[in-house]
Amino acid sequence: MEGKELWARVKGEVDLESADLLRRELEASLDHARPEILLLDLEGVTFMDSSGLGVILGRYRRLKNQGGRVIICRPQPQVRRLLEISGLSKIMTIHPDGPETVGGVTDGWRS
DSSP states (O other): OOOOEEEEEEEEEESHHHHHHHHHHHHHHHHHHOOSEEEEEEEEEEEEOHHHHHHHHHHHHHHHHTTOEEEEEOOOHHHHHHHHHHTHHHHSEEESSOGGGSTTOOOSOOO
C-alpha cells in the first residue's frame, strides 16, 4: 500500500449498461494509483441498480483484502436508500459531504 487516496466522481446512471465500463475504469485507476482509500463521489449519480452495487462491492472487497477501505460520498437520497437496503452502508462509510471534507484523508482528485 502506498497510503494514498483515490477519488472517483461517478455521474449519470450506473446500471447494467454502464457498470462494466465503470468497473474497468476503477480497476485501471486502482492498479495505477494503488490507494489505501477509494473515495467514491456519487453526487452525480441519478440512478443505480444491482449492477452498480456489484461494482462498488467488488472494489470494497479488493481494497479490504489489501488493508484498505471505500468511502462513499454525497449519494443522492435514492442511491443512499439503495445502499442502506442492500446492506452496503453497514460495511463501508457513507459520508454526506464531498471527498474534500472527509476527515483529512484526501489531498485532491485523483480520477
